[in-house]
Amino acid sequence: MLALFCAGIPALAWGPEGHALVARIADAQLTAAARTQVAAILGPGSTMASVSSWPDQIRHDRPQTGPWHYVDIPIDKPGLDMDRDCPKGNCVIAAIADMRAKLKDPATPAAERREALMFLIHFVGDMHQPLHSSDNHDKGGNDVHVIFHGQPGNLHGLWDSGLLGRIGKEDELFGKLSAVSARRRRKFAKGTVSDWAEEAHKLAQQMVYGKLPQGAAGAPVEISADYERRADPVIELQIERAGARLAMVLNQDLQ
Numbered sequence: 001m002l003a004l005f006c007a008g009i010p011a012l013a014w015g016p017e018g019h020a021l022v023a024r025i026a027d028a029q030l031t032a033a034a035r036t037q038v039a040a041i042l043g044p045g046s047t048m049a050s051v052s053s054w055p056d057q058i059r060h061d062r063p064q065t066g067p068w069h070y071v072d073i074p075i076d077k078p079g080l081d082m083d084r085d086c087p088k089g090n091c092v093i094a095a096i097a098d099m100r101a102k103l104k105d106p107a108t109p110a111a112e113r114r115e116a117l118m119f120l121i122h123f124v125g126d127m128h129q130p131l132h133s134s135d136n137h138d139k140g141g142n143d144v145h146v147i148f149h150g151q152p153g154n155l156h157g158l159w160d161s162g163l164l165g166r167i168g169k170e171d172e173l174f175g176k177l178s179a180v181s182a183r184r185r186r187k188f189a190k191g192t193v194s195d196w197a198e199e200a201h202k203l204a205q206q207m208v209y210g211k212l213p214q215g216a217a218g219a220p221v222e223i224s225a226d227y228e229r230r231a232d233p234v235i236e237l238q239i240e241r242a243g244a245r246l247a248m249v250l251n252q253d254l255q
């Protein structure tokens with residue numbers, strides 16, 4: 001579960017910047033048919049980027065949607081077990097499947113279809129944040145206190161927005177990350193949603209926790225320059241992947 005704990009580094013899913021980037025990268029990779037349908041479903045005045053953080057905004061009013069933002073693959077397990085990690089079909093993997101089914105079905109009422117699209121845009125982003133596809137009994141990293149460039153925060157917020165906020169401005173990052181080759185995009189788009197969750201889980205094992213500096217017991221972990229240097233390319237890669245995969249999903253579902 002992801003709750004707001006420490007002040008300092010904000011702690012909600014990829015921050016709005018991460019979600020907007022994923023949405024903009026995907027938008028740029030849509031087919032003409034998918035783009036037309038996305039515009040019709042969202043309606044005038046909304047873009048994929050502008051609605052990309054909506055599920056975080058309604059989360060407190062609709063608590064049943066909370067578990068849809070993550071899947072708890074234990075950090076000490078090699079991979080996903082749906083019975084264990086997605087109880088009662090209540091996790092991001094099942095939520096993505098549900099939203100895709102609603103989006104594809106022309107009988108879905110317009111307002112519900114619009115919500116399904118907004119959830120889908122958000123959830124494909126969320127599951128690529130390694131802490132949304134793993135569980136270390138620390139509330140998705142919310143319980144791990146860190147100090148980052150002198151600011152107190154927690155590990156979850158660090159990966160949602162703390163690191164990303166220092167990599168660069170949204171427009172610069174969009175230019176950099178959307179310039180990937182078609183070949184690289186096709187490579188990213190392979191596999192299933194479960195494969196993508198396991199890939200993010202592996203990054204949590206190897207990088208998020210694997211490279212985390214060891215602090216004194218009870219003391220916050222000081223995030224080193226070395227950790228930041230290794231983490232930044234992982235974040236960029238995950239955003240690039242999420243964008244390419246969201247585009248693939250929408251191009252398939254909205255033909």
Ligand SMILES: [Zn+2]
Nearest residue numbers: 013056069126
């Ligand atoms: Zn979220």
